[in-house]
Amino acid sequence: MARPTMEDVAAKAGVSRALVSLVMRNAPNVSDERRTRVLCAAHELGYEPHAMARSLASRTSTVLGVMVSDLRNAFFADVVEGLDAAAEAAGFHLILNTGGRSPARERSALKSLLSFRPAGVILLSPVVPASAIEEAAAQGPVVLVSRTSRVQGVDTVNDDGEAGSALAVDHLVSLGHRRIAHLDGGVAAGAAARRRGYQQAMRRHLLHPHIVRSEHTDTAGEKAVHELLGDPPLGGLPTALLAGNDFNAVGAISALEEAGLRVPEDVSVVGYDNTSLAALKHISLTTVDQPRTEMGRLAVEALLERVRGERAEPVRHLLHPSLVVRSTTAALER
């Protein structure tokens, strides 16, 4: 026997299908007597409304399309948690895709999401061209996370990479450091902002920026330190390092220690992302924390504001990171 429908409940409760519909949406103007009768019948039959039929008939959707470029990245997994919590609280559901950082796959993933006519779409660090985003935006509200874009009518939620780097530099300067190098994340998402923030902060303190091209991996961090030690900048070896992310920082630390330099006594190191890695006592890395779950929450909030028609102008959230000071930074010994 198939799952019961509204018709079955109506028959059992001896009312019309429309009344059942009203009760299921707990509309006002239904007598208590009928309401309980319908509710009982529904319960006895194990009836649950059919979300898709409801969506089709009401021409509204409770589904939010989410495309994640890479779920393996703990950052996005955390954002999705925030997304889900906020969506659930508002009675919405997530339909989720991964794009694998391939424009072609992401494009088809996006198309796939749109075929469900979601209330809106949230894209986490997409690599698709702006045109694809524009197309999606023509179908409904779009929120971009960890990606900026000037597409009309698209909201964005980003972490303020510049501010994060500034926070780190300020911290190091306050500890007396003046020769601070940056191990940069290359083309990785967000790396440009971090680099910019570093440069600006250094100039603000009237210090010379020194950037070593690197990547967001521990081996790249090691390699960068080797380069630095092999070919020190004019002013001498840096006394502090701002790594592109935590993995890079850990690599840098192990290379420093191998070279006989102590962290933080000889060199201070700051990471970025506050991954679970950084929190390990064994590593205890000073790092920049981004409010990841909060980013998810804000993304849903922005989307729902549009869905509800409460706002039409685009909003661009730039979230403030915070510095988590642990044991890899110390005052400069003179």
Add this chain to the structure above:
Amino acid sequence: MARPTMEDVAAKAGVSRALVSLVMRNAPNVSDERRTRVLCAAHELGYEPHAMARSLASRTSTVLGVMVSDLRNAFFADVVEGLDAAAEAAGFHLILNTGGRSPARERSALKSLLSFRPAGVILLSPVVPASAIEEAAAQGPVVLVSRTSRVQGVDTVNDDGEAGSALAVDHLVSLGHRRIAHLDGGVAAGAAARRRGYQQAMRRHLLHPHIVRSEHTDTAGEKAVHELLGDPPLGGLPTALLAGNDFNAVGAISALEEAGLRVPEDVSVVGYDNTSLAALKHISLTTVDQPRTEMGRLAVEALLERVRGERAEPVRHLLHPSLVVRSTTAALER
């Protein structure tokens, strides 16, 4: 203007709605001439079929409900990646929920998923009682990942925790170790199997198991080592440790090193899970790897076999882990 419907495409192409439907499902027995005409019209209008309407009309679903107990756990994030890849390849979509390890929240999350009448449901390490799983199973196929259950008609996909521990113990024994302790994961999911596997493997080698109650965190690993050092077992301090997971192992290592013991020269340590942590050169932890993405793939496969009616008997996949030997284990020096 609203999104175009099949009707619009039919009008534009000068054919009936039914023909458009046939073309969209690329059914046979449609003349090439009409097919291209419909396809052109659809393309010009930017028409895409409405997945929910399609689902409602065809009484079939391309949606798989997925409930994840905790997405922040990298293990599940990886499984979801596998899930998504397999689902996409088969033309299915994921609708995803998180349960936050709370039975109440999970229950409502599950209900929520079922309201979409998915083709089936996949639960990742759910904490809901068997009755809830039974209810879900009454509505359609259910696959359990990282949770065993004897519920009728439910498939399960698990990593073989016993085999993993055995692998680790065998490795240590082959290196000459005989006093091997286990830092156990307590009530964490999967910990019991790992403990069992350790005990069985030790007995098989005619060795005395020694279990230290611990948890899946680095601080717990440290604490466990302190206990071990403060109150050594009868036969003397262990020369090798099998930790409950990688975090625990890292904590154990730092406690050992603090106590002046070298890893692996004095004590070998094996982790479990092969997290990104273990792969860091700085840590380079020997650990047990579970085929996470593969687990996701198998879960979808099992589900779709049921959906397609290819199988009725329950299947219980037990995936074989493998040992990743890195630098925290070495032959016992005598």
Add this chain to the structure above:
DNA sequence: TCTATTGATTAGAGCGCTCCAATCATGTAG
């Protein structure tokens, strides 16, 4: 007494699609 007024209830159309059965072309054998 009759008409408004209000609140509770329901019939019926329709959301965008699929699917069955019916129809309409063709060609092919009798």
Add this chain to the structure above:
DNA sequence: CTACATGATTGGAGCGCTCTAATCAATAGA
């Protein structure tokens, strides 16, 4: 030629629901 396949095309019902407008009952006002 007619009869009959065979393949291409279409009308129309219906998936499970919502929503508008209509209906009905009950009370209040004149």
